[in-house]
Amino acid sequence: MTITEGRGPEERKRDVLARLERETDIWVASADAGGLPCLVALWFVWDGASVWLSTRITNPTGRNLRDGGRTRLAFGDTQDVVLIDGDVRTYDGKDVPAAAIDAFRAKTGWDPREDSDSYAFFQVRPRTVQALDGVHEMRGRHVMEDGVWVV
Template sequence: MKITVPPRGPEERRRDVLARLERESDIWVASADTDGLPCLVPLWFVWDGQAVWLSTRATNPTGRNLSDGRRTRLAFADTRDVVLIDGEATAFTDRDVPASAADSFHAKYTWDPRADRAPYSFFRIRPLAVQAWHKQRELPQRHLMRDGIWLV
């Protein structure tokens, strides 16, 4: 198969990443416990323009890992349109989460984790690094953010 589409430039990739953060429903969340045991789960998320917000039970492995380790890697499911986001997590209870973050879950999914019978925690994931590429041809310029600062 001959590739005829030129690689996207960094600015277009950044626009594409931001568009996916607005439109996608699920994101893969990777974390590890204090012994290094990995955990990978898909979760609903919302993007507030600065951070990714997740909600899960504080007692499940992902909730514990994000509370204890505070680091995560997020990814979308498409392996031919890769987006990887390395981030730092801050945990919030259902009582101290900013209302705008919790309300955005209800607006996007018609589900409010605060109203669930089981207690849910919220996690703000502040992006520290972002990589994005379509297939091998875009690997050389895949880094779009480092140390929390957009490179483009």
């Protein structure tokens, strides 16, 4: 195997931001109080500072996000990965900011509140973002640390 030079930090950040705008689904990892993991793909919206998700508060992911207050989000396959670790704030359908609803509807064509009162919204504020395209990009993969872009 030949290891080639990877992208620089600015290019990685640009690629992450482009994916946050372009992608429709994101992997959402959470765990319950006992540590039982849960992994699902959900539609999402990026507002420039936070990722917004919606799912029923009555399902394991909804409960885990609400109760745990943390998540790991992911795009890509093993050769083109974006990992986002973030803090979660939960909103019910009545309290979610109108701008988040408008952006969610514009991107997905769906307003979860119209389906069921059990849908909640989850604002994920990134704390750490990693971006790597293969093993040669392991070094320098952190493009955000402690909630601040490093580039």
